[in-house]
Amino acid sequence: MTALITGASSGIGLELAKIHASKGDNVVLIARNISKLDELKSELEEKYNISVHTIGKDLSLHNSAQQVYDETTRQNIQIDYLVNNAGFGDYGNFYETSLDKELQMINLNIIALTQLCKLYLKDMIKRGSGKIMNVASTAAFQPGPGMAVYFATKAYVLHFSEAIGNEVGDKGVTVTALCPGPTISGFQAAAAMEESNLVKGKKLPGSKEVAEYGYKAMMKGKAVAIHGIKNYLLANAVRFAPRALVVKMVRGMQSKAD
Numbered sequence: 001m002t003a004l005i006t007g008a009s010s011g012i013g014l015e016l017a018k019i020h021a022s023k024g025d026n027v028v029l030i031a032r033n034i035s036k037l038d039e040l041k042s043e044l045e046e047k048y049n050i051s052v053h054t055i056g057k058d059l060s061l062h063n064s065a066q067q068v069y070d071e072t073t074r075q076n077i078q079i080d081y082l083v084n085n086a087g088f089g090d091y092g093n094f095y096e097t098s099l100d101k102e103l104q105m106i107n108l109n110i111i112a113l114t115q116l117c118k119l120y121l122k123d124m125i126k127r128g129s130g131k132i133m134n135v136a137s138t139a140a141f142q143p144g145p146g147m148a149v150y151f152a153t154k155a156y157v158l159h160f161s162e163a164i165g166n167e168v169g170d171k172g173v174t175v176t177a178l179c180p181g182p183t184i185s186g187f188q189a190a191a192a193m194e195e196s197n198l199v200k201g202k203k204l205p206g207s208k209e210v211a212e213y214g215y216k217a218m219m220k221g222k223a224v225a226i227h228g229i230k231n232y233l234l235a236n237a238v239r240f241a242p243r244a245l246v247v248k249m250v251r252g253m254q255s256k257a258d
Contacts, residue, residue: 004028004072004079006059006116007086009036012135012183015211016083017044026051028077030068030086032058053077059086060108065115078127081218082120084113084134084157089150102149109153117164121173128172133218134161138181138226141235145251158224165223174221178214181231183207 003020007013009031020027021044029037034056041052055071057064072079087109090101113134124130137151140158144151158177165175184204210227217225226232 001080002026002028002077003081003083004030004068004116004120005083005085006030006112008040009033011085011207012180012211012214013083013085014040015208016085016215019211019215020081021048021050021052024048024050025081026053026077028053028055028072028079030055030057030059032056059112060104062107065112065119068116069119079120079123080130082116082124082130082132083218084116084132086112087135087153089147091147093146094148097149105149106153109150110156113157114160117160117175121164121168124173125168125171130173131176131218131221132161132173133176133178133214135214136161136177136179138179138231138235140177140179142238142250143247145247151250162223174218174223176214176218176222177224178210178217179224179226179231179235180210180214181205181228183210 001024003016003025005013005017005020005027008017008027008029013031017027017029017040027044027050029040029052031037034054037054037056041054044050044052053072053075055068057068059065059068088105090097090105117132117134120130121132124132134157136157137154139147139151140154142151158179161175161177165177168175182204184206205228213227214225226235
């Protein structure tokens with residue numbers, strides 16, 4: 001069995017690579033930083049006696065997902081597990097943030113993920129087996145002032161995953177949307193949100209804990225997997241609160257801590 005994992009050089013993606021390797025799965029690792037991937041390749045092959053294929057690729061660039069698929073096809077690598085983990089956010093009011101960065105975010109969080117699902121899902125359906133895990137977020141359940149584009153991209157990932165999971169439910173393939181809350185993964189620093197009320201001073205779960213939860217949910221074929229009881233309750237509570245109140249509450253959590 002082989003797992004393809006995007007964003008595998010750090011955080012949740014790196015931990016998922018280790019989990020799959022520990023289970024005896026071969027892995028295809030995708031990230032921009034090829035040197036980090038090659039270090040991980042050496043570690044996993046030596047420790048678990050598996051095959052690791054690395055592809056240095058920026059998935060925010062046009063057609064990069066097709067290039068990844070073409071590479072695995074040329075190498076005759078069958079992908080049994082597709083893990084779309086790569087993604088990033090940006091913190092700040094939409095009218096002040098970088099449009100270029102937000103378009104890259106949409107390309108990575110939405111377009112590349114959609115394209116990889118389209119390409120590999122067809123092969124899985126032909127075989128009558130396969131599992132996909134798309135990493136969404138608890139951000140998917142409500143609008144997010146202060147990270148408007150990021151929250152919107154994760155809403156897409158959640159709804160898209162649920163929809164295609166329903167479509168392939170009788171074809172031997174499952175689709176899981178993993179929805180972590182804030183996690184110690186380097187995401188906050190990359191998104192420049194370390195000073196927000198959502199993160200500052202909070203005890204956050206680690207990437208390993210979230211990855212283990214996500215792996216188990218994917219193997220069970222769970223459609224939506226929200227990590228943490230508090231996150232689960234909050235994600236479901238917003239369905240019953242007035243929309244205006246929900247947006248106001250999220251803005252308060254996203255604001256910079258005093």
